[in-house]
Amino acid sequence: MKHTISLFITLSAFWLLNSGHYSLLILSLGFASIILILVIAHKMDVIDQESQPLHLTPDIFGYSAWLIKEVVLSNISVVKHIWLKDKSISPTLTTIKISQQTDMGKLIYANSITLTPGTVAIDLVKDEIIVHALVDKDIETLNAGEMDRRVTRLER
Amino acid sequence: MDTVITISSGFFILVGCFLCFSGGVGLLRFPDFYTRMHAVGVTDTLGAGMILIGLMFISSDILVFAKLVMILLLTLLIGPTTSHVLAKAAYHNGLMPKALNKLKKNNDKEANSSTL
């Protein structure tokens, strides 16, 4: 029930912000389409804590702020390597261990790796991620595990 | 106040343009597919983000602001998903990074033509 209400609020906000017209006819049409989508989603059985991760909400903002800082720093380093010669890059392909237990934690970790330029998560096999990195040093920072610790803290 | 808004929005937009242009140059300069993917990552995250934040400063309307935030969130959601799917498809169809090709002493052309 909690997740249905959250999906309803999200869809209503999306409709109201995109529409910009607030006459009765338009609003009722919007309401009808939101109800239709909720019914379809119920039949598909996709409304659960995986599609609406409400239990993460309190901690996700702190993590996002830290992630934005990381993204800015790694962007600067990748741009530096673009303008330097080819020889400054050292592409690597390795597997790294992850310590998360839940699927959601693994997903957040792999997605954060991909969102940071310079490292891309290619595949996830059980508790290992195959990572391609532009520079050796990025793998070392991932192995040092600050991101890993933060995601694990988020998971609880 | 007006000049502050104009200057800050101009700063954000110009930095974003420089990042996007660098990403385009990286797309041409880097040696193989996996490294080019990192160059595209630059334009997708911070390049687009900077330009959209710059536009947010000069948006006149709250609805326009909300739509810009929506585009930013969509870009940040879509970017990693596409690059991951692309990398996974390339990896599973046998396209190896150049660094490994050197180690295994495979011919580059063979590795590439087998995927086509």
Place this chain on the structure above:
Amino acid sequence: MLIAATLAIFVTMILAIVRGITGPTLYDRILAVNMFGTKTVLLIALLGFVMGRPEFLDIAIVYALINFISVIGVLRYSDTDQFNHTPPQNEQTEKER
């Protein structure tokens, strides 16, 4: 300044198209086309502000979604044997069935 930004994005799109035409493997081409799409979203947003018509942002949102779906749609083919005659992971899944 907005016009300069539009021109810069335009040049970036040309660079992406060059990579799309030359780019040796299939995946380079898909990557270039995807980048071309995301840059188009930015171009539409910027053009909306240049022309003083922020309604263009609606089109930008729709374009972002279409671009995402088209790339995912193309790459769905790589799971089946449309690109390769004998992809290894495909045989495995058939055996599991």
